[in-house]
Every structure is written in structure tokens, then in C-alpha cells.
Amino acid sequence: MNVENFYSENIKNALKNDPPGEWMPNIPGNCIRLSSGFPAPDLVPVDELKEAVVQLLKQEKDLPLHYLGTPKMDKLKEQIQARLSDRGMRVADKALLVTAGACQAIDLIARVFVDEQTVVAVEAPTYMEALEVFQNYTSQFISIPIDEQGLQTKELERVLAERKEQGLPLPKIVYTIPTFQNPTGTTMTAERRKHILELASQYDFLILEDDAYGELYFDKPPVTLKAMDHENRVLHVGSLSKVVAPGLRIGWVAATEEIITSLYWFKKDLDHPFAQAIMATYLGNNNFDNRLNTLRISYQERFEALLAALKKYMPKSVTWYVPEGGYFVWIKVAGVDTSRLLQQAQDQGVSFLPGKYFFLNEQDGKEWLRLSFSYSDKKEITKGIERLGEVINK
Amino acid sequence: MNVENFYSENIKNALKNDPPGEWMPNIPGNCIRLSSGFPAPDLVPVDELKEAVVQLLKQEKDLPLHYLGTPKMDKLKEQIQARLSDRGMRVADKALLVTAGACQAIDLIARVFVDEQTVVAVEAPTYMEALEVFQNYTSQFISIPIDEQGLQTKELERVLAERKEQGLPLPKIVYTIPTFQNPTGTTMTAERRKHILELASQYDFLILEDDAYGELYFDKPPVTLKAMDHENRVLHVGSLSKVVAPGLRIGWVAATEEIITSLYWFKKDLDHPFAQAIMATYLGNNNFDNRLNTLRISYQERFEALLAALKKYMPKSVTWYVPEGGYFVWIKVAGVDTSRLLQQAQDQGVSFLPGKYFFLNEQDGKEWLRLSFSYSDKKEITKGIERLGEVINK
Known part of the structure; x- marks a missing residue:
């Protein structure tokens, strides 16, 4: 029995529009996860x-x-x-x-x-x-x-x-x-x-x-x-x-x-x-406004740490957009294919998300990468950016 | 702006195949709920x-x-x-x-x-x-x-x-x-x-x-x-x-x-x-096999209570299938439109589900109704069937 004979137009179209392909890489356990768009562990109200x-x-x-x-x-x-x-x-x-x-x-x-x-x-x-x-x-x-x-x-x-x-x-x-x-x-x-x-x-x-x-x-x-x-x-x-x-x-x-x-x-x-x-x-x-204030302050501090580290450790070829909130900073590494950079970065103990995952045309994201300041703490963020800087400067 | 102009074929077909219609009646709070296909409150492992x-x-x-x-x-x-x-x-x-x-x-x-x-x-x-x-x-x-x-x-x-x-x-x-x-x-x-x-x-x-x-x-x-x-x-x-x-x-x-x-x-x-x-x-x-045994015994006891009450309180025009497990008994009330019976039953303090809800062609379910023995306890079940018997015998 060939199960594909039973497929609806729904799944046929879905598979055609977005064929199963390479998925995002696994992140080694010892990495500083600047890839993760998750809330910080200490900010989850367990x-x-x-x-x-x-x-x-x-x-x-x-x-x-x-x-x-x-x-x-x-x-x-x-x-x-x-x-x-x-x-x-x-x-x-x-x-x-x-x-x-x-x-x-x-x-x-x-x-x-x-x-x-x-x-x-x-x-x-x-x-x-x-x-x-x-x-x-x-x-x-x-x-x-x-x-x-x-x-x-x-x-x-x-x-x-x-x-x-x-x-x-x-x-x-x-x-x-x-x-x-x-x-x-x-x-x-x-x-x-x-x-x-x-x-x-x-x-x-x-x-x-x-x-x-x-x-x-x-x-x-x-x-x-x-x-x-x-x-x-x-x-x-x-x-x-x-x-x-x-x-x-x-x-x-x-x-x-x-x-x-x-x-x-x-x-x-x-x-x-x-x-x-x-x-x-x-x-x-719980007083949710108080909680939001706490989150805002904490994420802003993490962002400030990230920004300071970027300024300190990144070469001139690296530029970024400055966010006014949220979880992410979008980074351009001129002349570098960021999906190739990832393996070296992870070997150095830091992860990010290559830009290609965010575009319909993957080529458009080649020089870009996403850093998240939500998950790691300030010290980790600084260390992570130092490591990333080393990889890019190599 | 007419939002229907934006509808996909998906929703157009869905609405055509199953147009929004009468939904199941609300059950008054004081009813014995022989309609509810839920586990018994005391059997939920809170x-x-x-x-x-x-x-x-x-x-x-x-x-x-x-x-x-x-x-x-x-x-x-x-x-x-x-x-x-x-x-x-x-x-x-x-x-x-x-x-x-x-x-x-x-x-x-x-x-x-x-x-x-x-x-x-x-x-x-x-x-x-x-x-x-x-x-x-x-x-x-x-x-x-x-x-x-x-x-x-x-x-x-x-x-x-x-x-x-x-x-x-x-x-x-x-x-x-x-x-x-x-x-x-x-x-x-x-x-x-x-x-x-x-x-x-x-x-x-x-x-x-x-x-x-x-x-x-x-x-x-x-x-x-x-x-x-x-x-x-x-x-x-x-x-x-x-x-x-x-x-x-x-x-x-x-x-x-x-x-x-x-x-x-x-x-x-x-x-x-x-x-x-x-x-x-x-x-x-938890030992899940033990739990299942407890559930089986308890639901069987509830079913036996239901069966005994059916035999005691129902007129000859009422027949049923005898289940060997599960939650439900399917009842035929010959010559009666069960969806009309429901209001009287609820007025007497007992609920059931009219058979029509379970058929593509509602007419096919006219004389049938579903009783659940999962939710109510033995005493309630017996009382509920006594009430239902009174309504059917009227």
C-alpha cells in the first residue's frame, strides 16, 4: 500500500510549497545560547x-x-x-x-x-x-x-x-x-x-x-x-x-x-x-504590571550588556539595528556567510541563528544573524559576544 | 468591508458542509447529568x-x-x-x-x-x-x-x-x-x-x-x-x-x-x-494498571446501577444495548421523539443526549438517546433513571 495515494490536496500542496529540508542545527549543551528566543530561566515565574x-x-x-x-x-x-x-x-x-x-x-x-x-x-x-x-x-x-x-x-x-x-x-x-x-x-x-x-x-x-x-x-x-x-x-x-x-x-x-x-x-x-x-x-x-516592569528592566539590562559587548568585541564590518524592546538584535556581518560561521561559533561555545532561516529566499539572509538577549544573563551575553567576536575576527 | 470576500475555499466548504445550527442544549445546574461523557469527579486524580x-x-x-x-x-x-x-x-x-x-x-x-x-x-x-x-x-x-x-x-x-x-x-x-x-x-x-x-x-x-x-x-x-x-x-x-x-x-x-x-x-x-x-x-x-482496575470496577458498578434502574423504571417500549465497558448506554424509546422528551426530563431534573446529534441524518436518531454512567454516582444514576422513567411513562 502506498500511503501517498491517499493524500489530500492539503498535504500535497503543503509538501510542495515547503518540502521537508534541513532544519535548524542542534546546539551543543555547553554553548551560550544567543540563539534561543526563550524567556530567561530566572524570569519564568515557576x-x-x-x-x-x-x-x-x-x-x-x-x-x-x-x-x-x-x-x-x-x-x-x-x-x-x-x-x-x-x-x-x-x-x-x-x-x-x-x-x-x-x-x-x-x-x-x-x-x-x-x-x-x-x-x-x-x-x-x-x-x-x-x-x-x-x-x-x-x-x-x-x-x-x-x-x-x-x-x-x-x-x-x-x-x-x-x-x-x-x-x-x-x-x-x-x-x-x-x-x-x-x-x-x-x-x-x-x-x-x-x-x-x-x-x-x-x-x-x-x-x-x-x-x-x-x-x-x-x-x-x-x-x-x-x-x-x-x-x-x-x-x-x-x-x-x-x-x-x-x-x-x-x-x-x-x-x-x-x-x-x-x-x-x-x-x-x-x-x-x-x-x-x-x-x-x-x-x-499577581500584579502583572509589576511583573512587566521587572521584565522590561531585566531585558533592557541584558540588551545593554549585549550592545556594550558588540561595541567592544566586533570588528567594523559588523553592524546592527538597535531595538527599543523585545528579545532580538539583528546583526550584519558584511562579506560573511553566517550559516558557515555557525559551526565555528558553536565550537567556541556560542550559538546564534543564521539569517537564512528568516527569508523566503535564503540567499537574502546570508550576511545576517539573529542574536537573542532574552535567555542568557548579562555575564553570559558578554562572554558569548566576546567568543563570537573572536570567531568573526579570525 | 465584507469579510466574506476574504474567505478561503477551506472555510467556504466547511460552512457549506456543516452550517452553524442549533447546538446542544444547556443543562440546568440541578439536573442529574446522564448526558455528560466526562469522568466522575471522584475518579479524577486531582x-x-x-x-x-x-x-x-x-x-x-x-x-x-x-x-x-x-x-x-x-x-x-x-x-x-x-x-x-x-x-x-x-x-x-x-x-x-x-x-x-x-x-x-x-x-x-x-x-x-x-x-x-x-x-x-x-x-x-x-x-x-x-x-x-x-x-x-x-x-x-x-x-x-x-x-x-x-x-x-x-x-x-x-x-x-x-x-x-x-x-x-x-x-x-x-x-x-x-x-x-x-x-x-x-x-x-x-x-x-x-x-x-x-x-x-x-x-x-x-x-x-x-x-x-x-x-x-x-x-x-x-x-x-x-x-x-x-x-x-x-x-x-x-x-x-x-x-x-x-x-x-x-x-x-x-x-x-x-x-x-x-x-x-x-x-x-x-x-x-x-x-x-x-x-x-x-x-x-502512579501504578497505572491499579488505577485502571479501580476505574473498571467503579464504572462497572455505575453501569450495573444504571441497568438495574432501567429494568425497574422503564416501560416495555424502552430497550437498550448492553455495553461491556466504556461510558455509555444507547436507549431506544419506541414511538417517542427524544429531542422533545428532553425538556420534560430536564424539568424533572435529569439530562440525556437525544439521538439526533449522533447521526448525519438527524431523523435516524429520533427514537434514541444516549445515557452516560461515567459522571454521576450510583445513587444519582438510580434517581436519574427513576425520573426519566416517570417522564417516559407520562
Whole structure:
């Protein structure tokens, strides 16, 4: 029996658009992991989450362990709504869907809005997991470059005008991480945000705003696209992975009631009552604004250590974008293929992510690499950059 | 902006195949819930799970709270493999995928194998959530009736032969719950199991074996289709929802390495590290065979109470299938529309699920209803059946 004879068009297209290939390298255990986009171990609220579980099960016993869960799940929605509201996003109960992390949110959006006929516009570079999701649905992409001010909306406008003139299909959805972008760390300026919303209206597309890092600013909070949107074109995806813990898999989509109803149609894993109830209990027990302040200060200090080390140990051929928050710094090593550099770096005990993983056209990322300042502490970061400098200077 | 203009073919088909309609009624709080297919509150291992969380976070700290989780996730796979092996299913590491419950497993299988061109054969009646999943992918179904010996494989054979003769498309996949079926509680005989595997080979289809209840037998364990399968045609879906707790959302698919790789292509929620690590810790701490014995005894006692009450309180017009395990008894109330009966029953303080929810053609379920003996205790069950008898006798 040949199982491929049984494959649906879904999997045939997915395998065609994104054939299984080389995956990211394993990182040796002794490496300083400047590759990892994870929260720092000491910033994961282990004790508070343990406390939340004990309290939850004492109070509600078996309730959060059943399919339907507990009123705590509604509580979690309220807590998310309150946070969104603080940031200028008034989202009705039925316009919010809690998901298993931002990844499930992006996948659900792709299922509802993307098929083989759909053109999706993405940033170049962009978050590779999202790219993989979209490639399960379409092979038609437009890549719009990022610079220090985020997505180049003028270039987007040029491409849109050109495609319109040539009668080519226009993108139905633009995927962007406007704030502390992954991997570049850049933030879209207010002007460009205004511009992309104007373009969405003019060229009739939706915007998937991935806001995983939005609350981790160093100085001031950027205004989200969703908060500026008067036409309901923005689907705002958020997550507690970066500010609490990824392993609980709590994310969401905030859109319109109609869109949320459609997304729900494909959300067939049911809910995650226990994880959601733990999170609601944790959030109820702790002052989340205080926590965010702690995270901001800690990540900024780590970033400052990284920046100081870059200035100290990197040769002139190395340049970078300076982020105003988030987890990442995007580094250009002029004239060097960073995916070749990786093995030497790991031999020296430091890891990074080669730029090629973040582009549809891998060649575009050849000279770039992503450093994360979220996972390692200041001392490790400094040591890691010293090691990386040695490798590059060789 | 009209958001429907942006819809993909995916959602258009899904909404066409299964338009949003009446959903199951809310159950008043004071009802004896013979409708609920949940484990009994006192059989959910709340303390042991709390213990597992505390131990896990003490030992591993932040590790299970990150994306990649801990070696405990591999441990969980080993634990599942060991249980499958005890039941005659040798499943290699790469031929097993842990999912967010059986529902996600069924959805992933549908994505890989079902599209608008695919015919899916289902049991009549069948698990309604699975039906809804399949309806997101196709509108072509064949319904094969169930009797006390499970799926009527001779009828399946007749339909297959007829379709072949008429040049109609044959089913690519047959979805069955061979053991303690939901909703009928019936178990496919060994003879019919052999027969369906022969048919799969002869007519070249895959079998999705949903085994959510398989370990909850009263007397002796039935042999799974997967254990009898020599052609790798069976995709075996299991779950810990019925034997530990649904709220943790731990299920799996056991198939071939090739199929698992394909399923993984669509599993974009990443893993659920925390839930999986809690489950692995729990399973490592407790003697699971002892637990299963406790569950079997307790559910059998509840069933005996239900059976005794049925015999005592039901008029002659009411008949039922006698299950040998699982959660459910399937009841026929001759000449009565059970969906009309429900309101009166709930007014009397007892709930059930009307048969119509389990059929593609709702009319077929008119005289049937599902009772669950899993959730309520013996006293409640007896009281509930007494109340139901009063309503039917009116």
C-alpha cells in the first residue's frame, strides 16, 4: 500500500510549497545560547505558577480537569480583554479567541483566509514558523523588506501599485510583526503604521498583526495597529509566551465577532481548560504590571550588556539595528556567510541563528544573524559576544 | 468591508458542509447529568496531579515551561508506547505522535487524507465531534449502521460492492470506534474486526480506529484493529482523557512513520510541554494498571446501577444495548421523539443526549438517546433513571 495515494490536496500542496529540508542545527549543551528566543530561566515565574496550580486544584478540585473547565477560563478572557483595553484596544467578548499560543492563532487565520489562490505579503526577514504555516496553504508570497523603521511601506505601496497595473493578484493578507520584530528587533514608525492602514483600505487587504513582544518595550509603549484601525482590517495576535511562559501555550486573536466565529470553526483541539485555568489563577494572584516592569528592566539590562559587548568585541564590518524592546538584535556581518560561521561559533561555545532561516529566499539572509538577549544573563551575553567576536575576527 | 470576500475555499466548504445550527442544549445546574461523557469527579486524580506539578517544578524548575520542554515529553511517549505494546501494538518512536487530545488527532488525519474529493465512511450513529471535523473537509459521507455487534461490516461490504459496480467513488477512510462505541456502547465482534480489515485490503481504504474507551472494559480487553492489522492501514487514535483527565488534552496517533511525518506537517500549535510533562510525571509516580482496575470496577458498578434502574423504571417500549465497558448506554424509546422528551426530563431534573446529534441524518436518531454512567454516582444514576422513567411513562 502506498500511503501517498491517499493524500489530500492539503498535504500535497503543503509538501510542495515547503518540502521537508534541513532544519535548524542542534546546539551543543555547553554553548551560550544567543540563539534561543526563550524567556530567561530566572524570569519564568515557576513558584508563582506552582502556587497557582495548588490553589486552583484546592479550590476547584476536578473542575479545571474536565473538558468544559471552569469559570476561570472566562476569567482569563476578561484578563486579556483588560490588558488589551489598557493598550487602546476595546475587544468584545465574542471578538476574542484564546488559542494554544500565537502559532495556533496564525494557523487558524491561515485556514480561514488563505488558499492556493491567495497571495500573502510577509516581511523580509520574518518569523520562520509563521512562514511555514502560510506555506501549508499557499505558494504565492510577496516579500517586503524591513529596515530600521520596520516594514518599508513605501516599497509595499510600489509593489501593490505595480501588481495592480499589471493585473496581478493583490495580497489578501499582510503578515507583520510591527513591534520589536522577530528577527530584526525593529519597530514600525507611527508614520508607517498610518501608511499601512491606508494601504489596507486602498488595496483592500487584511493585516495580521503579530504582537508577541509588544509589552516588552524599554522606554515607551508603541501604539498597536489594532488600536489605530477603524475598518476592522487588523487581526491582532498576542501571546503570554514571552511575558509568562511559552510552555503553557496561551495566545489569542482579537478581531471582529464574525472573524472569530469563523476561526472557531477550525479550532478542533477543543480548549485547554487546565492550562487556561492555571494562567487565570496566576494572573489573578499577581500584579502583572509589576511583573512587566521587572521584565522590561531585566531585558533592557541584558540588551545593554549585549550592545556594550558588540561595541567592544566586533570588528567594523559588523553592524546592527538597535531595538527599543523585545528579545532580538539583528546583526550584519558584511562579506560573511553566517550559516558557515555557525559551526565555528558553536565550537567556541556560542550559538546564534543564521539569517537564512528568516527569508523566503535564503540567499537574502546570508550576511545576517539573529542574536537573542532574552535567555542568557548579562555575564553570559558578554562572554558569548566576546567568543563570537573572536570567531568573526579570525 | 465584507469579510466574506476574504474567505478561503477551506472555510467556504466547511460552512457549506456543516452550517452553524442549533447546538446542544444547556443543562440546568440541578439536573442529574446522564448526558455528560466526562469522568466522575471522584475518579479524577486531582491530588496526584497536584503532586505531579509540585514535584515536576521542584525538580525541573523552568524547563517544562519553555517551548522545547523537558525529557519528560519523551518519557510520555515511552509510557504511551509501553501501554500500546502491552495491548499488542508495537509502535516505533517515529510512528507515534502526541496530540492535544483525540480531537486534534482526528483533525490532523482529516487534513492529511480528506478533501472535497474524498468519501469518508462513518458509523451511524457516531461521535458527533468527529463528524464535525470531517465536515470541515468534505461533504461526501457514507453512513454504515451499527447494531449490538458494532459496525455492520456486511452492510459496509454491500455498499462498497454496489458503489464499485456503479462506478461511484469508494471511501478512502473509514472512521470507527470499535470498542465501547460512542454513543452506542457496542463493541465490534472479532469476526467483524477481521472482516473490516479484509475489506480495507480488498477495497483499499484506511481505517481510523478511535480507541478512547478501549481500556475501560468490564471483563476482558478487546483486541484492537491496530493489533490485527498487517498492512498498516489502521491509524490508531488514543487518549488519556477518559482514564486520567480530559482537561490536560493528551491524545495520540499511532500509525506508520510516513503518516506521522505528514500529520506533523499540520501540527502547528507546537507541543504542549507543560501538560505533557505533568502527565509523564503523574504516570511515572502512579501504578497505572491499579488505577485502571479501580476505574473498571467503579464504572462497572455505575453501569450495573444504571441497568438495574432501567429494568425497574422503564416501560416495555424502552430497550437498550448492553455495553461491556466504556461510558455509555444507547436507549431506544419506541414511538417517542427524544429531542422533545428532553425538556420534560430536564424539568424533572435529569439530562440525556437525544439521538439526533449522533447521526448525519438527524431523523435516524429520533427514537434514541444516549445515557452516560461515567459522571454521576450510583445513587444519582438510580434517581436519574427513576425520573426519566416517570417522564417516559407520562
